Amino acid sequence: MTIRDTSDKATNSVSGRVLSRIRAHSDTLQLFGVLVVLFIFFSVTEDKFLTTRSITSMGFQLPELGVLSLAMMITILTGGIDLSVNATSNMAAVLAGLFMVKFIPKEAGEAQIVLYLGGALLVALLVGWISGTFNGLLIGYVGVPPILATLATMTLYTGISVGLTGGTTVTGFPKQLSVIGAQTLGGIPIPFIVFVALTILTHIFIYHTAFGFKARMLGSNPTASDFSGVNNRSVLLKVYMFSGVLSAVTGILIMGRTMSAAYEYGTTTYVLLAILISVLANIIPGFGRILDVFIAVLILQVLSTGFHMFLAGVRGSSFFKDFAWGVLLILIFIANYFIRGRRYQG
Amino acid sequence: MLNRIVKTREFIVFLILVALSVIVGLINPAFFSISTVFDTLRAAIVYFIMAFGVLPIIISGGIDISFVAIAAVTSFSTHMLLLKLGYEGGTLLYYLIACTMGLLAGLLNGFLVTRFNLPVFNVSLAAFTMWYGFNLFFIGATANFDLPAGTVGYYARFIITARDPFVGKTGLHVSIVYVVLIGLFIWWMLKYTTIGRGIYAMGGNREVAIRSGFNVPFITLVTFAIMGVLSAVAGVTQAFLSRYFNPVIFIGQPLDVLAAIILGGASITGGRGSVIGTALGVLLIQVINRALILTGIPVQWQRLVVGIILIVFTSIPALQERRARRIGHTTEAA
Amino acid sequence: MAEEILRAEHISKRFGGVIALDAVSLSIHKGETCCLVGENGSGKSTMIKIISGVYTPDEGDIYINGHHYKRLTPIEAIREGIQVIYQDFSLFPNLTVAENIAINEQLASGKQSVNWKEIYEIAKEGLAKINVSLPLDAVVETLPTADRQLIAIIKALLAKARIIIMDEPTTALTQREVQALFRVINELKEQGLSILFVSHKLNEVVEIADRTVIFRNGQKVLDQEARGLDIGTMAFCMTGRKLDTSAIVFSEVEEAAAPLLRVENLTLAHGFFDVSFELKPKEVLGITGLLGSGRTELALSLFGVLPADSGRIYIEGNEAKIRSISDAARYGVGYVPEDRVREGLFLEQPIGDNVIVTLIDRLVTKLRLLNSKAKKEEADRWIKQLEVKTPSGELPAKSLSGGNQQRVVLAKWVARSPKILILNGPTVGVDVGSKAEIHELIRNLAGQGMGILLISDDIPELIQTCHRILLMRAGRIVKEFQREEITEQALNAELVASATTNAP
Structure with a gap:
């Protein structure tokens, strides 16, 4: 019984269609623009920036946060959030680490060690799968709001890691593990290959499977998806499982780089950075491009590395990036406000 | 009247608090000692202040995590500034400068939210990383233990002291008085001012609040101003209680504080929440922490227990709501 | 006939190319219940919005209490005693009955502090006005729809309403609650208030109206004493056909x-x-x-x-x-819900995706990946079959009109045969x-x-x-x-x- 907003009709025209196409890609273009500008800026100002060495080192650093951001974004896409991602990665690493320390015999040969390593990775993935399942049950079946459920499980999973390790760092892993965290394949860091592969995999999951389609619909309007015969509970369960497994991969990457596992890696900022990346990539329930997440991760890394060089020799230079991220985020919000009008709602 | 109080979430939290205390007390009588009471309260002081500060934002329907960063940046930069100036006086100047900075930092958030129509959470996320980064890079990256002469004794300034059979002389820190005053102020503001009612109105139905004539942007600014100032108070107080200034203080704890507020009955989507509930929520978490020590649960398993308690606490209302929805179908939402 | 409080004369309003109201006049007298009846899209809502100052008419004049308005603002309408009760009631679900009732007075007074005793007095006074009792301490979200409506009516009364406009007030009420509402309406009438009761439920109109006005396609087709007016005649006037x-x-x-x-x-x-x-x-x-x-x-x-x-x-x-x-x-079994927007549609998502959501599990290739060709074919096929008027299935569902949105919801289930x-x-x-x-x-x-x-x-x-x-x-x-x-x-x-x- 209302007069429909006639302005909507504008999108019915052909020009409206072209416009909406451009709009659909404008986020990606905008982000890519920011990335290019930053990249050029640092390449010009810093001699060491555009070198194989620095590019490779970026390739080693960014996948951890990158994979964690994928884990975060798929939950935001369904209208939820997963605060437990980092706790999950640490728990996966701790359990896999304990598995290696406890079970690999001292006199084990090369082949045997590789076998055990495979086992350890399976343990990590299994832990991620189980913790994701638990999140999914709480959210999908018990009906706890995602922010509360994962806040609680974040504490629980960290608690398990602390409990099992007594708060200490688990070390003494076979050196073969470092393949995952510190080696390259054809000059490309292995963690980066993993990140790219998982980005593509996530993209396929979200945009090219029935499951991903349902997850996006659910994010848009959970009541309507329910009434369309979508099993919301099971979709949510799978989304959080997927998130848990991706988190576990992050745990493996951290373990491979540091050759250790502890409850506290990244705890202060990784979760918030993962959310920040989703915000930067404009992931909202029902909509979001995995490519944007990928670019957002690159932006953060370029900023981080760039400022690190820019301020080399300055005390505490590595902290400038945190400041810069915050400022950049605010600037992007404001730019969006002017570009898109008042699309954000508080 | 009594019937209504009994049904509130606050009362349930209170009951759990009492029950937990009794159980712990039975296992370890040391829990009932005066020193435990004083120590628990002392540990809770800064959390009370931060939770009170962010509560109005939660009630108005926003989620903020930047309050910890504001606590850190205001306290630490105030300290480094006064240190440079060779200040040797008391605590008052610390509070004045930090609160002014906190006010400005809070207003900056509020300005971004209202002027550019941004989600509170997104802005707070940016502010969180920005202020910690600012602190670490521009102010200093290491903790500082040089307290001005006038403030050194503050950590042991008690309003009451008592003799405790287990630990000897013990006292209740004077800053608990601030906590009470701040709590009373927020309670009064929420209940007896038009702005306070506007905060609830916004959380209940933002559109209607605007339509009814509440000045929603102004109210938003007020909630952020309060958050900024009280975060500063919490930051400075924590520094004096622990006798050092830390640039990354509270960095891992914004979600813990929010958890306490929600345990105390506030709704994460806004419209619901109270000072007394928040105080009980903060206290409950502190008592759980202490109880875990006193009941002999190994320190390393304590966080796990807290996690389980949180899960139980969040699941029960969710299940209740699910059942209520099932029964309520006859009101016909058609 | 009683004194005329409001007269809207020769009101016309166009939206783009659509004529919502075409030189329509409407008057409301003191102490009467005037029922405004019409199908969806007949111009009822537009008229409400014009006499409450939300829309400015393209042509026509409004007289309220003898004052002439060419363009009426919402504030002026309220000052003249016009109060609209919309279907959402404009209440705060988390606040108590008392506070909801008194909140406008509190804001209007400009006071910065809240006197709870006063709030309760205002609320009691409000309840007395229509002779009902409600628990003042109760939180509004716990109350049934009918009680919320009463609160909205009381709010209107306290705002010194002379004309209360009720927009489809019985939509979410059970029959018993409708009867209670009618008692309240009669009471208000006796107090000298005027009610504009907007509805399309003819049985209710028969029961409550003193005078019935019927709109059809932006024109007034009937305006007469309700006595002796039967449902058949009204139905004919509404639809324009036997x-x-x-x-x-x-x-x-x-x-x-x-x-x-x-x-x-x-x-x-x-x-x-x-x-x-x-x-x-x-x-x-x-x-x-x-x-x-x-x-x-x-x-x-x-x-x-x-x-x-x-x-x-x-x-x-x-x-x-x-x-x-x-x-x-x-x-x-397929189901097309009544609440299209909430239960039926993904407003922001493409029309095509809205249609195929029920068959998505079938539109996969051997590798269990989505078959985008089949997806598009299927979507286009059903969009065509159900004659959804849109230039492209890739536009969001919210770009469609109500009728076309309904076709999308139908298509969604029909597609599953x-x-x-x-x-x-x-x-x-x-x-x-x-x-x-x-x-x-x-x-x-x-x-x-x-x-x-x-x-x-x-x-x-x-x-x-x-x-x-x-x-x-x-x-x-x-x-x-x-x-x-x-x-x-x-x-x-x-x-x-x-x-x-x-x-x-």
């Missing part, structure tokens, strides 16, 4: 065929009791009844949203255990033109062999689509109309009878 079903081609129900759906003694506590009926292939079976009669619960039960407590459901002769929506979908399609209020909020087209669509779908359950209280709609109609009252089926027994008078008589006997 309901003539002789030209309508109904599909031939296969009487000999085994029933598609057989329901036996189905019961849901607080919903419906001991419901039994059959649905044959190619049949459109209407289920009607007032709000609270159990018709929506029955539909939701068959669709697995509210699984029944006892009784049996047979689909094509085999017992069907429907405990969830997925079960229902598997048995070939269900055996049984349940339609709950399929033309609510759809304009008259699209309405007839959707009715034709429903008949065609039945002709293709589907069995259709049509839940509706729109009598012309039932007449134009149904082979048989079941009437529900207080959760039970109380009457069955065969095709030849279905007439407007008979249905109306029964519905009105429900209204008066329904109150337990």
Whole structure:
């Protein structure tokens, strides 16, 4: 019984269609623009920036946060959030680490060690799968709001890691593990290959499977998806499982780089950075491009590395990036406000 | 009247608090000692202040995590500034400068939210990383233990002291008085001012609040101003209680504080929440922490227990709501 | 005739190329209940918004209490005592009754502090005005719709209303609550207030109106004393045609065929009791009844949203255990909800994706990846088949008009070729033109062999689509109309009878 907003009709025209196409890609273009500008800026100002060495080192650093951001974004896409991602990665690493320390015999040969390593990775993935399942049950079946459920499980999973390790760092892993965290394949860091592969995999999951389609619909309007015969509970369960497994991969990457596992890696900022990346990539329930997440991760890394060089020799230079991220985020919000009008709602 | 109080979430939290205390007390009588009471309260002081500060934002329907960063940046930069100036006086100047900075930092958030129509959470996320980064890079990256002469004794300034059979002389820190005053102020503001009612109105139905004539942007600014100032108070107080200034203080704890507020009955989507509930929520978490020590649960398993308690606490209302929805179908939402 | 409080003269309003109101006049007198009746899109809402100052008319004059306005602002309208009670009531769900009632006064006073004693006094004073009692301490979200409406009325009274405009006030009320509302309206009338009661439910209009005004397609087609005005005349004025079903081609129900759906003694506590009926292939079976009669619960039960407590459901002769929506979908049951926006559509998502959401599991390649070609073909096919008017299936669903949105929701289920399609209020909020087209669509779908359950209280709609109609009252089926027994008078008589006997 209302007069429909006639302005909507504008999108019915052909020009409206072209416009909406451009709009659909404008986020990606905008982000890519920011990335290019930053990249050029640092390449010009810093001699060491555009070198194989620095590019490779970026390739080693960014996948951890990158994979964690994928884990975060798929939950935001369904209208939820997963605060437990980092706790999950640490728990996966701790359990896999304990598995290696406890079970690999001292006199084990090369082949045997590789076998055990495979086992350890399976343990990590299994832990991620189980913790994701638990999140999914709480959210999908018990009906706890995602922010509360994962806040609680974040504490629980960290608690398990602390409990099992007594708060200490688990070390003494076979050196073969470092393949995952510190080696390259054809000059490309292995963690980066993993990140790219998982980005593509996530993209396929979200945009090219029935499951991903349902997850996006659910994010848009959970009541309507329910009434369309979508099993919301099971979709949510799978989304959080997927998130848990991706988190576990992050745990493996951290373990491979540091050759250790502890409850506290990244705890202060990784979760918030993962959310920040989703915000930067404009992931909202029902909509979001995995490519944007990928670019957002690159932006953060370029900023981080760039400022690190820019301020080399300055005390505490590595902290400038945190400041810069915050400022950049605010600037992007404001730019969006002017570009898109008042699309954000508080 | 009594019937209504009994049904509130606050009362349930209170009951759990009492029950937990009794159980712990039975296992370890040391829990009932005066020193435990004083120590628990002392540990809770800064959390009370931060939770009170962010509560109005939660009630108005926003989620903020930047309050910890504001606590850190205001306290630490105030300290480094006064240190440079060779200040040797008391605590008052610390509070004045930090609160002014906190006010400005809070207003900056509020300005971004209202002027550019941004989600509170997104802005707070940016502010969180920005202020910690600012602190670490521009102010200093290491903790500082040089307290001005006038403030050194503050950590042991008690309003009451008592003799405790287990630990000897013990006292209740004077800053608990601030906590009470701040709590009373927020309670009064929420209940007896038009702005306070506007905060609830916004959380209940933002559109209607605007339509009814509440000045929603102004109210938003007020909630952020309060958050900024009280975060500063919490930051400075924590520094004096622990006798050092830390640039990354509270960095891992914004979600813990929010958890306490929600345990105390506030709704994460806004419209619901109270000072007394928040105080009980903060206290409950502190008592759980202490109880875990006193009941002999190994320190390393304590966080796990807290996690389980949180899960139980969040699941029960969710299940209740699910059942209520099932029964309520006859009101016909058609 | 009593003193005239408001007169809107020769009001015209256009939106783009659409004429919403065409030189329409309306006057309201002191102490009368004026019913404004019309189908969706007739211009009722536009008129409300013009006399409350929300819209400025393109042409025409407004006189209120003798003051002349060329352009009326909302503030001026309120100052003149015009209060609109919208369907959402504009309340704060988390605040108490007392505070909701008193909040406008608090804000208007400009006071920065809150005196709770005063709030309660204001609230009590408000309740006394319409002689009702409500728990002042209760939080509004815990109250039933009817009580919330009373609060909204009290708020209007405290704002010194002289004319209260109620926009479809009975939509979410049970019959008993409607009666209570009518008592309040009569009380207000006695106090000298004027009510503009906007509705399309003719049985209610008959009961409450002093004067009836009917709009159709932006014009006033009737304005007279309510006494002596019968439902048939009003219905004719509203639709502009005598309901003539002789030209309508109904599909031939296969009487000999085994029933598609057989329901036996189905019961849901607080919903419906001991419901039994059959649905044959190619049949459109209407289920009607007032709000609270159990018709929506029955539909939701068959669709697995509210699984029944006892009784049996047979689909094509085999017992069907429907405990969830997925079960229902598997048995070939589809459901088009009444609340299109909330339950039916993904407004921001592409139209095509809205259509294929029910079949997405089938649109995959051997590798279990989505087959984007099949996706597009399927979407385009159903968009075309159901004549959704859009330049592209990639536009968001919110770009469509109400009628086209409804086609999308229909397409979503039709695409799955269900055996049984349940339609709950399929033309609510759809304009008259699209309405007839959707009715034709429903008949065609039945002709293709589907069995259709049509839940509706729109009598012309039932007449134009149904082979048989079941009437529900207080959760039970109380009457069955065969095709030849279905007439407007008979249905109306029964519905009105429900209204008066329904109150337990």
